Amino acid sequence: MAVHDFSKEQRDVFDDQHRELKDILRDKAGAEAGVAVKKFDVAISEFAWEQVPMADTQKALAEAIHLANDRKFSNIYEAFLNAPLGSKKEEAKARDLLCQAHGISTTSYRPRKDWELVRAAPFIALQADSYWKDSPEKVLQLASSLQDRGDNYAESGRTRTMDLAASDTTGKLTELLSQYYELYDQSEEEVQARRARGTTYPWN
Structure with a gap:
């Protein structure tokens, strides 16, 4: 659990x-x-x-x-x-x-990649919230895309999400999304190897 x-x-x-x-x-x-x-x-x-x-x-x-x-x-x-x-x-x-x-009954192992992805999505949404204080609809749209497997896997979905992030003029959201998709494309073995090297993403 x-x-x-x-x-x-x-x-x-x-x-x-x-x-x-x-x-x-x-x-x-x-x-x-x-x-x-x-x-x-x-x-x-x-x-x-x-x-x-x-x-x-x-x-x-x-x-x-x-x-x-x-x-x-x-x-x-x-x-x-x-x-x-x-x-x-x-x-x-x-x-x-x-x-x-x-106050919980037990714990259970999950792949490291799953752990990182679950941490990444809310972290990116929180950053978006700080950049788009006056545009909550953008934050919601971004958060929804990050939870959508289709958007995460399909090039068209990723492009839509990256285009949305591009409206953040700091460029930080685009950078975070690039890292997120990089993680999404890694195998569990690649994630573990990166972890062994001490290479982390901002949400780790």
């Missing part, structure tokens, strides 16, 4: 909890707020999709909780952060502890 597989009740708990903690991180991190929130967000997402070892999740969350310095969230994550990870059995128990902290 990944984040998109949660029941509505689980998703609400999951979202509310992380929204609150991200607000705390923004207040505490100051000039580094954007970096701190993104690191936390990536850590939670990678945990839910089983993208990294549990030790990486534990380290990332330890940093976030230390920065937040909030009793409520320290208590929520305490059992997981103190959990040993010396064996597969201990890792499984730690995963269960973090699932309990999040």
